[in-house]
Amino acid sequence: MQSTALLVLAARREIEYPTFLFANVGDDSEHPSTLAYVREVALPYATRAGLDLQHLERRRRDGSTET
Numbered sequence: 243m244q245s246t247a248l249l250v251l252a253a254r255r256e257i258e259y260p261t262f263l264f265a266n267v268g269d270d271s272e273h274p275s276t277l278a279y280v281r282e283v284a285l286p287y288a289t290r291a292g293l294d295l296q297h298l299e300r301r302r303r304d305g306s307t308e309t
Contacts, residue, residue: 245262246284248262249262249284249287249288249293249295252291252293253287253288253290253291253293259293260293260294261293261294261295261296262288262293262294262295262296263295263296263298264280264284264295264296264297264298265298266297266298266299267309268299268300268307268308268309269307269309270309271309280295280297285297
């Protein structure tokens, strides 16, 4: 919730945070509703506000993701 609140404050230009990071611990480990929220709500909201929301995943050197 705190990160969502900060995203809203940044969108309202009440704080100066141009970039937000979402660290995905793995599609098999992260709650599906969290992933849907980030994809369907937070990312479009950040984009409309001109903010950068980066989706981070841990990648091995061979390119595979690790959870």
